[in-house]
Amino acid sequence: MRFGSIIKVALRALLRNTMRSILTALGIIIGVGAVIAMVSIGNGAKAQVEAQVASLGQNVITVFSGSMSSGGMRGGWGSAPTLTIEDAEAIEREVTGIVGVSPEVRDRNQVLANGLNWNTSVNGESPDYPDIRSWKIASGAMFSDQDVRSVAKVCVIGKTVADQLFANGDPVGQTLRIRNIPFKILGVLDSKGFNLFGQDQDDAVLVPYTSHMKRLSRRTNISSILIQAASADVIDKVQKDITEVLTQRRKGREPDFTVRNQVELAQTATATTQTMTLLLAAIASVSLLVGGIGIMNIMLVSVTERTREIGIRLAIGAHGSDVLMQFLIEATILSSLGGVIGILLGIGSSQLVSHLNGWPVLVSTASVVIAFVFSAAVGMFFGFYPARKAAQLDPIDALRYE
Amino acid sequence: MPPVVKIEEIHKIYESGEVPVHAVRGVTLEIERGDFVALMGASGSGKSTLMNLLGCLDRPTRGRYLLDGIDVSQLDRNALADIRNQKLGFVFQGFNLLARTTALENVELPMLYGARKFTTKQIRERAMHCLDIVGLSQRFDHFPSQLSGGQQQRVAIARALVNEPQVLLADEPTGNLDTRTSAEVMGVFQKLNDEGITIVMVTHELDIAHFCKRNLILRDGVLVRDESVSNRSFAATELEKLSSAEAAAKLTGAKS
Numbered sequence: 001m002r003f004g005s006i007i008k009v010a011l012r013a014l015l016r017n018t019m020r021s022i023l024t025a026l027g028i029i030i031g032v033g034a035v036i037a038m039v040s041i042g043n044g045a046k047a048q049v050e051a052q053v054a055s056l057g058q059n060v061i062t063v064f065s066g067s068m069s070s071g072g073m074r075g076g077w078g079s080a081p082t083l084t085i086e087d088a089e090a091i092e093r094e095v096t097g098i099v100g101v102s103p104e105v106r107d108r109n110q111v112l113a114n115g116l117n118w119n120t121s122v123n124g125e126s127p128d129y130p131d132i133r134s135w136k137i138a139s140g141a142m143f144s145d146q147d148v149r150s151v152a153k154v155c156v157i158g159k160t161v162a163d164q165l166f167a168n169g170d171p172v173g174q175t176l177r178i179r180n181i182p183f184k185i186l187g188v189l190d191s192k193g194f195n196l197f198g199q200d201q202d203d204a205v206l207v208p209y210t211s212h213m214k215r216l217s218r219r220t221n222i223s224s225i226l227i228q229a230a231s232a233d234v235i236d237k238v239q240k241d242i243t244e245v246l247t248q249r250r251k252g253r254e255p256d257f258t259v260r261n262q263v264e265l266a267q268t269a270t271a272t273t274q275t276m277t278l279l280l281a282a283i284a285s286v287s288l289l290v291g292g293i294g295i296m297n298i299m300l301v302s303v304t305e306r307t308r309e310i311g312i313r314l315a316i317g318a319h320g321s322d323v324l325m326q327f328l329i330e331a332t333i334l335s336s337l338g339g340v341i342g343i344l345l346g347i348g349s350s351q352l353v354s355h356l357n358g359w360p361v362l363v364s365t366a367s368v369v370i371a372f373v374f375s376a377a378v379g380m381f382f383g384f385y386p387a388r389k390a391a392q393l394d395p396i397d398a399l400r401y402e
Numbered sequence: 403m404p405p406v407v408k409i410e411e412i413h414k415i416y417e418s419g420e421v422p423v424h425a426v427r428g429v430t431l432e433i434e435r436g437d438f439v440a441l442m443g444a445s446g447s448g449k450s451t452l453m454n455l456l457g458c459l460d461r462p463t464r465g466r467y468l469l470d471g472i473d474v475s476q477l478d479r480n481a482l483a484d485i486r487n488q489k490l491g492f493v494f495q496g497f498n499l500l501a502r503t504t505a506l507e508n509v510e511l512p513m514l515y516g517a518r519k520f521t522t523k524q525i526r527e528r529a530m531h532c533l534d535i536v537g538l539s540q541r542f543d544h545f546p547s548q549l550s551g552g553q554q555q556r557v558a559i560a561r562a563l564v565n566e567p568q569v570l571l572a573d574e575p576t577g578n579l580d581t582r583t584s585a586e587v588m589g590v591f592q593k594l595n596d597e598g599i600t601i602v603m604v605t606h607e608l609d610i611a612h613f614c615k616r617n618l619i620l621r622d623g624v625l626v627r628d629e630s631v632s633n634r635s636f637a638a639t640e641l642e643k644l645s646s647a648e649a650a651a652k653l654t655g656a657k658s
Contacts, residue, residue, distance in 0.1 A: 005514050312500065313511070313515070316511060317484060317486045317516050319480045320479065321480075396454055396460060399494070
């Protein structure tokens with residue numbers, strides 16, 4: 001039989017029981033819609049994590065000092081006072097392929113200004129720090145290498161600190177007191193929001209690391225060193241070179257530092273969302289399976305109802321394959337129409353979720369194509385048994401069927 | 403010219419139950435081209451089984467069946483379907499039209515299956531031509547539910563004719579119709595037969611059998627009588643008689 005006629009007959013049969021067809025397709029609609037929505041939201045979450053990781057800075061390598069044990073208590077990374085400014089200088093001098101280095105010293109302090117006070121993280125950094133973290137200065141300027149050399153009492157403050165202490169007014173040029181030492185505010189950092197671990201990155205004050213070490217914390221060592229590699233291609237080599245330089249400087253002593261890079265962190269973070277996406281999609285595809293069984297059920301009912309029609313067709317010369325094709329195409333049309341509606345529904349609901357929650361949502365073409373092909377395949381798979389049952393009917397019995 | 407239907411010692415035994423049922427017990431029969439045969443018998447006489455065998459809907463257990471010179475007794479399912487499509491036309495007691503499908507589309511149906519390929523235009527034209535033969539071309543777009551029993555049966559006859567079959571097989575074609583409509587349908591058959599189409603029909607009504615040229619009577623799976631109809635009925639005269647009888651009974655208005 002011609003393909004066009006088969007399609008026409010199938011559509012007519014589906015339209016005859018419009019309500020039933022819609023309800024049958026609903027299983028597929030929900031299944032496909034759920035898969036599309038889950039994958040889209042999952043992809044969006046992944047993109048957001050990647051963006052957050054990228055916001056920590058591009059191609060950043062971090063050197064932490066080793067852990068310290070005292071009286072059997074082992075501290076975490078960074079607890080041992082083993083990294084020095086000389087280590088940072090050696091890295092800057094000897095390792096090629098780096099574009100910025102910032103020794104870091106951090107502690108928390110009560111800061112005062114404008115008659116108000118606020119407890120915040122005071123970070124000793126180098127002038128490279130904003131570039132390494134790809135962090136813009138909103139107003140004013142970053143302190144300079146000269147400020148580092150002269151152990152200047154200058155600082156750059158984060159957005160949160162600015163909001164808390166200088167609610168109505170420009171903080172640039174004003175004075176901030178840290179441990180009762182006046183620091184001149186040179187600039188305000190752009191807002192960066194919360195990081196992956198839920199910390200407010202804007203709640204910080206940056207001072208030259210020399211000023212931090214000599215005037216505030218009075219430490220002789222630094223807790224970590226941030227290094228920015230020139231590109232992602234050289235990051236592994238740079239990491240290796242840093243390890244080598246620091247190991248050489250320790251002259252055969254056990255290494256008391258660790259070197260980590262951003263890529264590892266990004267991989268860990270995206271792997272988690274990837275797993276979640278897969279899990280959700282797997283759960284959603286169970287409903288596709290249930291939808292397929294619904295199609296099979298209705299096709300079986302349809303074959304029984306139309307036994308006489310099948311008998312007539314067989315009697316006037318239809319081959320079993322014609323009848324098989326007819327029911328198979330009917331099931332496939334039902335499921336792929338359900339698939340199309342489900343795709344639209346999935347895109348719509350993921351857009352809605354993104355609109356309501358402000359999550360980014362990425363509808364991937366691949367997931368749409370796969371969902372469509374899969375829904376058509378579900379129809380074919382679950383339609384095959386009823387169609388074969390119809391095709392194998394005996395024309396005499398089918399004609400007599402009441 | 404060879405006979406269009408030639409069956410030799412044909413048997414059909416159903417093995418499905420506990421006891422095998424010997425429905426047809428050795429029937430030998432020849433039907434010439436242009437013949438008009440009524441197959442009669444009480445229920446259980448095997449006439450339906452014989453009709454299914456003649457219609458290639460079923461295969462004989464033993465014996466040979468030559469249809470238009472081709473031995474069809476051992477063909478497979480698909481080959482039998484092609485034979486039914488190309489060489490046979492079926493008319494059933496219950497009309498068996500596809501519901502919610504127009505008269506024209508019902509008539510087109512056999513042309514959609516089968517090996518011969520037609521263009522959409524050819525299919526339409528042939529179907530319209532066949533509806534014209536049975537006098538229903540004005541109602542081509544009606545659904546079966548919008549047609550009377552007699553009209554539905556005429557659509558079914560048009561469908562049976564559309565592939566220009568060698569034999570038209572009718573299984574109790576008037577069984578669901580009243581006397582007048584039966585006579586009308588028999589009139590259509592007689593007209594087709596006059597144009598040279600071979601017709602075999604099953605009936606249990608003697609007066610319907612009298613419209614045919616030849617009557618076969620089956621009993622317990624065996625052919626017990628084969629005779630020509632001497633006092634043959636003709637649709638035109640029968641309808642005339644009915645009209646005057648109805649007029650006498652004031653059932654309808656008298657025709658001038």
